[in-house]
Amino acid sequence: MTVHEYPARRRRGWWLRNPRYLAFQLREAGGVVCALYGLILLNMLIQLRDGESAYAAFLNLLRTPPVLYLNVVLFVLVLWHALTWFMLIGKAQPIQFTRQPLPWKVVFGINVLLWIGVSGAVVYLIFGGM
Amino acid sequence: MPDSEVVFRVSRYRPESGGRPTFQEYRIPYRSDMVVLDGLNYIKDHLDPTLTFRWSCRMGICGSCGADVNGRPRLTCGTYIRDMRKGAVTVEPLSNFPILKDLVVDFDDFLDKLASVRPYIVRKDWGDLSKEYIQYPEDVDAYRQQSLCINCMLCYAACPVFGASPEFVGPAASALALRYIRDTRDEGGAERLARLNTKTGIWECTFVGECSVVCPKEVDPAAAIQTLKFLATTRHMRRLLMPGSASR
Amino acid sequence: MRSLAWNPGRQTVHADVAAPDEVLLEPVFWSLFSVGGFITAFLLPVTLFLLFFAAPFHLWPGDPAAYATFLAHWKEPLVRLFFFVLIGGSLFHGTHRLKFMLMDAGFKGPAAEALLDLILNGVAIFGSLGALYYALRGWLF
Numbered sequence: 001m002t003v004h005e006y007p008a009r010r011r012r013g014w015w016l017r018n019p020r021y022l023a024f025q026l027r028e029a030g031g032v033v034c035a036l037y038g039l040i041l042l043n044m045l046i047q048l049r050d051g052e053s054a055y056a057a058f059l060n061l062l063r064t065p066p067v068l069y070l071n072v073v074l075f076v077l078v079l080w081h082a083l084t085w086f087m088l089i090g091k092a093q094p095i096q097f098t099r100q101p102l103p104w105k106v107v108f109g110i111n112v113l114l115w116i117g118v119s120g121a122v123v124y125l126i127f128g129g130m
Numbered sequence: 131m132p133d134s135e136v137v138f139r140v141s142r143y144r145p146e147s148g149g150r151p152t153f154q155e156y157r158i159p160y161r162s163d164m165v166v167l168d169g170l171n172y173i174k175d176h177l178d179p180t181l182t183f184r185w186s187c188r189m190g191i192c193g194s195c196g197a198d199v200n201g202r203p204r205l206t207c208g209t210y211i212r213d214m215r216k217g218a219v220t221v222e223p224l225s226n227f228p229i230l231k232d233l234v235v236d237f238d239d240f241l242d243k244l245a246s247v248r249p250y251i252v253r254k255d256w257g258d259l260s261k262e263y264i265q266y267p268e269d270v271d272a273y274r275q276q277s278l279c280i281n282c283m284l285c286y287a288a289c290p291v292f293g294a295s296p297e298f299v300g301p302a303a304s305a306l307a308l309r310y311i312r313d314t315r316d317e318g319g320a321e322r323l324a325r326l327n328t329k330t331g332i333w334e335c336t337f338v339g340e341c342s343v344v345c346p347k348e349v350d351p352a353a354a355i356q357t358l359k360f361l362a363t364t365r366h367m368r369r370l371l372m373p374g375s376a377s378r
Numbered sequence: 379m380r381s382l383a384w385n386p387g388r389q390t391v392h393a394d395v396a397a398p399d400e401v402l403l404e405p406v407f408w409s410l411f412s413v414g415g416f417i418t419a420f421l422l423p424v425t426l427f428l429l430f431f432a433a434p435f436h437l438w439p440g441d442p443a444a445y446a447t448f449l450a451h452w453k454e455p456l457v458r459l460f461f462f463v464l465i466g467g468s469l470f471h472g473t474h475r476l477k478f479m480l481m482d483a484g485f486k487g488p489a490a491e492a493l494l495d496l497i498l499n500g501v502a503i504f505g506s507l508g509a510l511y512y513a514l515r516g517w518l519f
Contacts, residue, residue, distance in 0.1 A: 009293075327400045
């Protein structure tokens with residue numbers, strides 16, 4: 001007589017079983033969207049080289065309503081990637097400045113403040129201020 | 131005196147006949163201080179002696195009683211029925227493991243993975259065994275958190291990467307590897323990092339983080355794996371760029 | 379299927395199994411992914427906002443992406459460096475995530491992984507080199 005083990009298998013909708021799994025999937029999607037924007041920005045530089053009409057055509061494409069709203073959705077995913085990145089730094093604390101790891105929410109808060117500062121610096125140093 | 135009753139939906143699986151797991155319902159008397167394990171033991175003692183499940187210490191230290199309770203990996207001895215939502219308490223075997231019978235899963239694979247990270251002090255030369263190895267409190271603090279692991283495998287049940295890739299070394303084995311790497315008495319860091327610096331090692335991990343959420347002893351295996359990624363990377367870069375230097 | 383005599387605890391744990399081979403490039407790409415994570419988290423939101431959303435939604439005085447405006451800033455080496463770093467970081471970060479998403483979805487095994495490595499890291503490397511080229515073009519050559 002033989003006995004049978006029931007094989008292990010991961011459920012299909014595993015990432016819908018709790019909110020943290022869903023947040024993880026959205027975070028991963030946000031990461032992939034970053035690469036998509038990397039290619040979009042690269043294409044923008046290519047169009048910049050090609051001259052004003054090519055550049056303006058590309059920018060207008062990104063700003064026409066269906067594409068613009070898609071961009072808004074993708075932008076939200078990028079924001080989620082940024083926020084979850086700050087949380088992950090808090091949870092992993094790869095480089096510790098203190099003897100014991102700090103509570104992750106403190107590290108998250110510090111990173112958010114840094115983010116605001118860096119964004120301000122980018123506005124003035126890269127895009128010429130308001 | 132029981133205040134009321136509670137319904138337990140328990141997964142049953144018969145290895146002799148195979149097929150698929152099914153649910154069986156039991157109505158049991160309920161007291162507000164009961165944990166899920168109490169319910170399972172009541173079923174076995176009074177209603178159905180064929181129900182099979184693992185348990186031992188009933189105080190959250192042996193790591194035997196892991197199960198999926200209402201969809202989430204928990205220790206049945208540490209899960210109060212009153213904390214479950216109203217309605218039936220559903221008990222299933224731990225996710226991601228093959229089922230032997232009812233709530234009992236096969237974790238031989240985990241024991242192999244644990245052995246592969248050499249979870250004991252490794253030294254090239256033990257020297258004079260009558261000599262005491264001095265450790266200061268801060269030395270113990272460096273590995274205390276990872277040493278709390280009770281091998282309950284809730285983290286493996288929670289990990290979707292392990293669910294899809296059973297060859298992944300997994301959270302607990304990695305955390306225990308770090309526990310020994312960080313122990314000042316140990317000299318086996320290089321060989322453990324070599325084991326973890328593989329496709330089935332820490333590089334499978336995508337930092338979902340659910341392992342640390344379900345861990346009953348707050349070992350935080352997710353953070354341990356990210357630390358191991360750094361350690362493995364620095365060792366790897368040193369070996370690539372400076373071949374012949376010390377391997378640690 | 380196993381014999382009824384099989385006892386799960388009877389077999390010796392296989393502690394002597396040879397360890398699998400160490401990876402070669404994964405730590406390198408993971409490091410680039412990590413640095414890219416910082417770069418995208420800190421620099422991408424404000425950049426996307428100013429270039430793609432500020433003007434269409436009237437949230438900013440002027441349009442930072444307008445041809446003349448952007449071209450004027452493009453003369454500065456810092457701006458060129460900024461975009462090279464941002465594009466490179468975004469590509470290495472996102473392609474690494476995509477690789478793991480695809481493998482998780484079932485694109486597994488040594489052949490599949492080698493193909494993904496080749497294509498995705500190829501995109502990241504060529505994209506970064508392209509960004510470097512356009513950053514240097516008009517400045518160093």
